[in-house]
Amino acid sequence: MRRRAAGPHTLGAGAVGAALALVLTPAAAADTGEVAGDPDAVTEETLADAVVPIDPAPSVIGIAPSESVEELETEKSEGGTTTVTIAADVLFAFDEASLTDEAQDTIAGIAGRLEGAGGTVQVVGHSDGIGDDAYNQELSEDRAEAVKGAIEDELGSAAPDIEAEGRGSSEPVAEETDGEGNDVPSARAENRRVEITFEGD
Template identity: 65%
Template sequence: MSAPAFPLPRTAVLAASVAALLLVPVPAAADPAATAGDPESPSADSLAASVTSIDPDAAVTGIDPAGSVEELEQEEITGSSTTVTISADVLFAFDEAELTDAAQSTVAELAGRLEGVSGTVQVVGHSDGIGEESYNQDLSERRAEAVKEAIEEELGSGAPEIEAEGRGSDEPIAEETDSEGADIPSARAQNRRVEITFEGG
């Protein structure tokens, strides 16, 4: 005959629970040295070192609009003589001597100033230095002649006497290469031009 089961005292139950908890393994504390190089856990010093300061004033480069824009038409007055210089790039397509449609309004405006002027109007074509000298001479002559004819057509019988000539690349107004011999396209553009000189107007 077995002995009857009696409930354990409460103090005995608590003691058994504490003993059970003491037997459960506790995870080891993380070793700071082991995580120092963990890229997913950067240190405060490494975060500070990764930030680059930017000076807005030093990062923005100033641009001079006047120095970056080529003048397409200029006028110079010497005594009673006026010379209007027009960029050939405004008047003609590349390597061509026929006035573009867009150039017609420019020539028409100029022709209005020439009506009734005294003396002979001089139209002189200039080219850049690229290519053969003889070719540039011929191109400058044909361009000057094209401007002359357009003025005469615009003014009809009221047109003054006009002479046209070309001077090729003999009279540049800007150096087309730098000190190391590198090409300067903006300078070549300045040299491609047509000059119209007249008295009065």
């Protein structure tokens, strides 16, 4: 997972404390020659200048902070055919079929392996079981088409033949409820996926 570098205005707790002290302390040390602070001069503006916002921890849409992108992309090879499975939460915002900006790097990495691939590349979208079947079918189809289009855009004339289809929630790989009927969010996330199958490795 990429980590965002601290911004130029991010200060540690000690620096913030020092800034507040300059604003709020009624008198400064006499031997430093500093001008004493005036408590009556404290305003909303001076406090706003002293308090520095801290960036929140980085995250990826749909992914818990403890999980990595690598764990949400798997690969299986069998009989000369490779299937790369990508969690839909890596590629799309919730209930959306437009690829996120972050998804472009993932697609570019896979597209490089498909250049000049023999046969037809299959892109299959899958949804979780939330919602009705017709809606899930349409969403899975739209997501498969979005991935297909991104691969074709990435490779241009070198793109292989690609077929896209959606299978809705008809082929789950994990049980979405436990034995007591309680929802299992991690299983639903596992079922939301796009599979790319091609000849070779």
